[in-house]
Amino acid sequence: MRNQSSVKQEFLRKWITGLRRYSCEKKNMSFFERKKAIKLSADLAMASTRDKTTRWSQALIANNTDNVFIASSSSSSPKKSSSSRSRNMTTLMRRSRPTRVKSAKKEMSSARCIAKRLMEKRTRKLKNLLPGGESMDEGCLVAETLDYIQSLRDQIEVMRCLVTASQLIINPS
Amino acid sequence: MEQATGVLRGSAHDDVVLESIQFNEEIRGIMAPAPAPENGSSFTALLELPPTQAVELLHSPDCAAAAREPPCHVNTNQKPYLLDSYGGNLTFPSNAALIERAAKFSVFAGENSPPEDAARLAPTSLSGAVKNEPQETDSNPCSTQGCVSDPAVETKNERTPKRKEREKKGKGSLKKSKGIADESSGDGEKLPYVHVRVRRGQATDSHSLAERARREKINARMKLLQELVPGCNKISGTALVLDEIINHVQSLQRQVEFLSMKLAAVNPRIDFSLDSLLATDGSSVMDSNLTSMATPVMWPENLADGNRQHYQQQWQFDAFHQPLWGREEANHNFMTPEHSLLSYDSSANSASLHSNQLKMEL
Numbered sequence: 001m002r003n004q005s006s007v008k009q010e011f012l013r014k015w016i017t018g019l020r021r022y023s024c025e026k027k028n029m030s031f032f033e034r035k036k037a038i039k040l041s042a043d044l045a046m047a048s049t050r051d052k053t054t055r056w057s058q059a060l061i062a063n064n065t066d067n068v069f070i071a072s073s074s075s076s077s078p079k080k081s082s083s084s085r086s087r088n089m090t091t092l093m094r095r096s097r098p099t100r101v102k103s104a105k106k107e108m109s110s111a112r113c114i115a116k117r118l119m120e121k122r123t124r125k126l127k128n129l130l131p132g133g134e135s136m137d138e139g140c141l142v143a144e145t146l147d148y149i150q151s152l153r154d155q156i157e158v159m160r161c162l163v164t165a166s167q168l169i170i171n172p173s
Numbered sequence: 174m175e176q177a178t179g180v181l182r183g184s185a186h187d188d189v190v191l192e193s194i195q196f197n198e199e200i201r202g203i204m205a206p207a208p209a210p211e212n213g214s215s216f217t218a219l220l221e222l223p224p225t226q227a228v229e230l231l232h233s234p235d236c237a238a239a240a241r242e243p244p245c246h247v248n249t250n251q252k253p254y255l256l257d258s259y260g261g262n263l264t265f266p267s268n269a270a271l272i273e274r275a276a277k278f279s280v281f282a283g284e285n286s287p288p289e290d291a292a293r294l295a296p297t298s299l300s301g302a303v304k305n306e307p308q309e310t311d312s313n314p315c316s317t318q319g320c321v322s323d324p325a326v327e328t329k330n331e332r333t334p335k336r337k338e339r340e341k342k343g344k345g346s347l348k349k350s351k352g353i354a355d356e357s358s359g360d361g362e363k364l365p366y367v368h369v370r371v372r373r374g375q376a377t378d379s380h381s382l383a384e385r386a387r388r389e390k391i392n393a394r395m396k397l398l399q400e401l402v403p404g405c406n407k408i409s410g411t412a413l414v415l416d417e418i419i420n421h422v423q424s425l426q427r428q429v430e431f432l433s434m435k436l437a438a439v440n441p442r443i444d445f446s447l448d449s450l451l452a453t454d455g456s457s458v459m460d461s462n463l464t465s466m467a468t469p470v471m472w473p474e475n476l477a478d479g480n481r482q483h484y485q486q487q488w489q490f491d492a493f494h495q496p497l498w499g500r501e502e503a504n505h506n507f508m509t510p511e512h513s514l515l516s517y518d519s520s521a522n523s524a525s526l527h528s529n530q531l532k533m534e535l
Contacts, residue, residue, distance in 0.1 A: 031437055039433035115412070122415040129422050139387060142394040145418060149401055152425040159432040166439045 007049055008158050014045035015158070040064055046155045054147045055140065059132020 018041030044064055047057035126141060127133035130148055133141060399405040399414055402421045408414050 034440075035434045035437035038436050039430060042429065042433060118412045119415070122412060122419065125419050126415065126422070129419060129426070139391045139394070142391055142398060145422065146394060146398050146401060149398075149418075149422060149425065152422070152429065156425060156428050156432060159429065159436065163432055163435050163439060166436065170439060 004154065008154050011042075011045050011049050011154060012158050012162070014048055015042050018045055042155055042159060046151050050147070050151065054144055055136060056131045056133065056144050056148050057151075063131065 019038065022037045022041060043060055047060040050057040123138060123141065126145060127136065130136070130141070130144055133144065136144060395411065395414065398418055399408075402414075402418050405414050405417045408417060
């Protein structure tokens with residue numbers, strides 16, 4: 001699969017760069033602002049490590065870049081271009097969404113209806129969870145979920161390491 | 174006739190052996206173009222085959238049951254097409270899987286076989302250039318391997334137990350084949366293009382095939398997901414698996430939130446010294462992270478000193494250092510719930526601490 005440690009390193013580097021940009025732009029931030037900044041930069045860094053190969057990463061960048069980095073003066077150029085690119089990509093993707101082939105089955109038993117409804121509910125839930133998941137069809141959704149889960153796991157590991165590391169620094173006991 | 178009765182007994186025994194092989198379509202395929210001799214009493218008439226061939230066909234399952242080697246000598250005396258269709262392989266594997274594989278090969282062989290084979294196989298439409306599901310290829314081994322004691326023996330009484338056996342297999346798409354027409358509808362695509370396993374009785378137009386291929390792709394990916402998400406392997410049923418996946422994704426997202434909150438709590442400013450973090454940036458930052466962090470670097474020292482001072486002295490300090498010590502205790506609380514993912518509880522804690530600190534400032 002992916003080279004785990006290199007992905008994590010890349011993520012860490014990007015994240016810290018993002019955080020630094022945050023820190024120099026605003027000196028005093030409340031706790032929640034800081035938390036939001038940290039999370040945002042982490043998410044964006046994770047998304048950018050995927051290099052726009054996945055839809056969720058593009059959607060994540062597109063959704064967040066508008067709010068944050070364009071507003072700030074020191075917006076990283078790759079992120080800005082990525083936002084415009086990702087916006088184009090999302091529109092393109094929406095346009096080229098594959099049309100569903102209607103099932104040839106004409107009659108559906110009630111059990112099948114129920115099962116179908118259950119599945120629809122869950123897929124909708126999953127779509128809501130996944131960034132940019134609304135415009136995905138089922139096959140894409142499953143693949144994206146796979147990738148997203150892996151990325152989230154990496155992100156969590158890196159963050160946890162950073163937390164313990166910084167705790168050790170502050171509290172060298 | 175002795176042979177016939179012997180074969181009858183043998184075939185009854187062979188039913189068990191050849192249970193996994195389904196002959197019905199083959200039988201019907203053979204019988205359909207020959208309606209006249211259907212009511213004939215002799216098996217050969219049913220088969221519409223010359224007696225010699227029938228004998229050889231009838232002999233073969235006996236061989237399969239008794240010894241694994243077929244009476245090749247018998248076959249060689251007969252028409253060579255059987256040899257051709259085997260590709261020289263006349264052994265009757267008892268294993269159903271082998272039978273299926275041989276069936277597929279025989280199907281291929283059947284494609285390229287001389288016209289007489291084609292003519293012979295033509296009535297059984299399933300033996301066309303079709304890559305069928307293993308169960309459906311049973312007809313092909315029947316036709317080519319000649320282990321067709323069942324068609325030979327086939328009476329109306331025999332047919333029903335076979336049908337029941339087959340339906341016991343649990344293939345939902347199997348429907349009772351009524352004739353060749355049904356069989357032909359069960360054919361899949363031609364071989365060199367899309368390798369799609371087609372079940373019997375399902376439509377074969379391109380739309381449904383594409384849909385089926387798509388379905389299979391999705392199912393493969395779902396299996397991967399199942400392996401990835403812990404605890405999903407034992408669950409059967411897509412809805413429950415999806416539930417688990419959704420829970421997992423939600424928990425991961427909550428973890429991220431929680432960790433970012435923790436980081437915000439631990440660090441007064443978002444100011445990570447990149448140098449220290451990437452000091453030992455060799456192959457694994459993760460391993461070296463903790464060790465490199467332990468070495469004192471500029472800003473942590475200042476921070477530590479400042480914290481101690483402010484803790485000892487007063488609260489007029491910058492609000493950011495206060496939350497540090499307030500959070501220190503909270504962090505200990507955080508440690509335990511961290512893995513129970515009570516991030517919302519911790520946010521409540523931090524919020525309360527924040528409010529306390531604000532009160533103190535005032």
